[in-house]
Amino acid sequence: MSDPTTRSDPTTFRIDTGTTSVTCGSGQRVLDALLRQGVWIPNSCNQGTCGTCKVRVTGGMVDAPPAPDTVLSDSERDQGYVLSCQSTPTTDIVVEPPADESGAHHHALRDLAGTVSSLTTVADDTVSVTVSLDDPFEFTAGQYVELSIPGTDQTRPYSMANPPSESGTLEFHIRRQPDGLATDGWIFDSLTVGSSVSMTGPWGDFCHREDEPGVGLILLAGGTGLAPLKSIARAALEADPEREIHVYHGVRTETELYDVDFWRALATEHPNVRYTPCLSRQQWCGRAGYVGDAMMADFGSCRNHAAYLCGPPAMVEAGVRALKRRRMPPRRIRREKYTPATSLLTL
Ligand SMILES: Cc1cc2nc3c(=O)[nH]c(=O)nc-3n(C[C@H](O)[C@H](O)[C@H](O)COP(=O)(O)OP(=O)(O)OC[C@H]3O[C@@H](n4cnc5c(N)ncnc54)[C@H](O)[C@@H]3O)c2cc1C
Ligand code: FES
Structure with missing residues (x-):
């Protein structure tokens, strides 16, 4: 998977949502471009497996890898729906974003950097990792970041375990996956206190609803x-x-x-x-x-x-x-x- 934020081609496209218009770099995913510029689209896995991020493209063209029928049906494809987390524009496009029922605060997506400040084995094949961030970071409880795996163009999602009120550090609970690229190959192999970590976030609409007091x-x-x-x-x-x-x-x-x-x-x-x-x-x-x-x-x-x-x-x-x-x-x-x-x- 190529890094959607790397733009070797200076070409940019416009994404028009009907109420606003944002720029999208060549190779950048539609979801990434919208979230970075403050336009909220419901999203969950950011890896093409859940279907939450579907948008209807009503004008222009996108490149998108094949998606399984369980995620994007033939009928949806015929109507112009695409997975915004997997699609890159090849022309200016017009999209119809879906309704948002998550009740989430919409924090703009951004790049983050930090340093591992603690790494503790807490159970069989499970570590708790704390990262001190270079800059404070806003998210809603329940959301996740994507950690960049050093030396690759791959990322993996990991949920924050700390509340958003602790904005200078992030706590993660990570389980080892045998032969896993991120876990066996990096986190359980060479990640240590003092290691630098790069990530993007916040992602996801699995969010604590603050509008249900007393429930x-x-x-x-x-x-x-x-x-x-x-x-x-x-x-x-x-x-x-x-x-x-x-x-x-x-x-x-x-x-x-x-x-x-x-x-x-x-x-x-x-x-x-x-x-x-x-x-x-x-x-x-x-x-x-x-x-x-x-x-x-x-x-x-x-x-x-x-x-x-x-x-x-x-x-x-x-x-x-x-x-x-x-x-x-x-x-x-x-x-x-x-x-x-x-x-x-x-x-
Ligand atoms: C939104 C989201 C949030 C997540 N948050 C966390 C988190 O907070 N903590 C955490 O520990 N994990 C979390 N995960 C899972 C995590 O992102 C990785 O998938 C996991 O750590 C394995 O990555 P890897 O690169 O080591 O393995 P990979 O290289 O991706 O996988 C290696 C092999 O193992 C298989 N595999 C991978 N994961 C599993 C699995 N769970 N069960 C069975 N087979 C598997 C793959 O199919 C592959 O064959 C989250 C996933 C999502 C979608
Ligand atoms: S398919 Fe899950 S967010 Fe795009």
Whole structure:
């Protein structure tokens, strides 16, 4: 994948959204150009696997790699829809952005740099990394940045685990993927305290909604999907220390659990916070099974709550089904799937 911000060709194109017009460099992606110039488009994976960033091109031409039918249907293609995160203009274009229902604050996308200030192994194959930023950075709890992998033109998304109020540092929870380019090949190999890190952000519309005061939150995490939920829980408690929050963290075995002391201390400080770690492949003194099942055992109805789910796609889908079975309104269910960057290669 080429770096969309590198412009060897000085040609630029215009992207007209009907209400505003921005410039787009040669080779730059439509989504990147719009977000950098303050035009919000709903987006999630930025890697062509979710379909959130679809826009209809009503004038001009774009280059776009093939997208799977599950992400962009034939009918949508016929109507001129493209994935804005994958498409580069080849002429000036006119686009129809979709409606935004995320309730997110729209922070402009930017390049960021920082230095690793701590790197700690917190569980099996899992590290917590803190990066001190060169400049303060605005984001909404739940969002992510794309880390540039040194020596390559590749990036990988990682969610912020700290609340936006800590604007000078970013906390990440990262799990090793065997043979993974970013994890095995860099983060778990050569990244160390003092290493320089480059990234872009903030990305994504998995965002803490600040316009639902008093609504109890159910947070379902799988593995390092706990990261954005920690950010959301801390931001929600900063706004209202008495907010009802139920955190379910699912991993396979006890050696994969992390941040246990943090959540137990939070639950002691805030009696309105309940923390439930769940192990799916080990019997122990705590809850066994999947997070969705544990949640269903605790709630007769989720009609008056809102949920945030994050982790591997299968865990997120099972959690959404569980919440719907407990009658949570679909508009109150927000999710982020940690889809592998290379999953398109198998389609
Ligand atoms: C929006 C978003 C936010 C994310 N945030 C985080 C985060 O905060 N913490 C975190 O640890 N990860 C997060 N991820 C996943 C992360 O971006 C990388 O995909 C992951 O770290 C693997 O990258 P890699 O370069 O090491 O592996 P790659 O080189 O991309 O993959 C190597 C091989 O492993 C397979 N693979 C990769 N990931 C998985 C997986 N999860 N399950 C099964 N097979 C896999 C690939 O298909 C490939 O065959 C996030 C993903 C998304 C989409
Ligand atoms: S397909 Fe573009 S953001 Fe997911």
